[in-house]
Amino acid sequence: MSDDPVYAVILDLVDSRTLDDRPAAQREVEQAFRETTDVTPVDPVHATVGDEFQVIYATLTDALVASTAAMLALPPTVQVRLGMGRGTVRTVGSGTSGPLQDGPAWWSARDAINETHRREDGRTSFLRSWFHASDDRHDTEERLVNAYFLSRDHVMARLTPRTRRIALGLVQGRTQAQIAATEGITPSAVSQSVQKSGVAAIVEGLRVLVGQER
Known part of the structure; x- marks a missing residue:
């Protein structure tokens, strides 16, 4: 991949172990992120390990529009939480399901979904999303996006x-x-x-x- 920053997103299913039909939920998440908008991701959504998915978008606009639409399109019984990270992504090898990727965008996305979990277990149980910028954890974009996520997820719940x-x-x-x-x-x-x-x-x-x- 290029050296241009992208927006990497890690998703996981909320309460995946209690879902009545886990395979159906898996399909619904993939369909929602693939078909709900005309946004074209850099790397399409795909399942990884366990109940997780990954997708990469070129811009913040693409990431926000696609994730908001997909979360709205999911049925009430299927919820996802997400961590979004801004930064570069590099290919470090190949695996059975495609290229193996690493880089600041993925590190930030992992930190962000961990933060979503932490905050969800605290005073903001409705929260499903968080964003980290790899180069500056206190920049304006990060603060604005997370403020939006707090209000969006509260209303959506x-x-x-x-x-x-x-x-x-x-x-x-x-x-x-x-x-x-x-x-x-x-x-x-x-x-x-x-x-x-x-x-x-x-x-x-x-x-x-x-x-x-x-």
């Missing part, structure tokens, strides 16, 4: 199946009228749901972070 679908539609760029038609409700009902559920914070916060504020 309280969403109903319908409000999750509404949020996903907005993240995908669909209009409220289009979402209303799909859901069989009025645009006004969609608008009220967006405001009351906190979906507006997920969608508008994402737009601000990726530079698409309106």
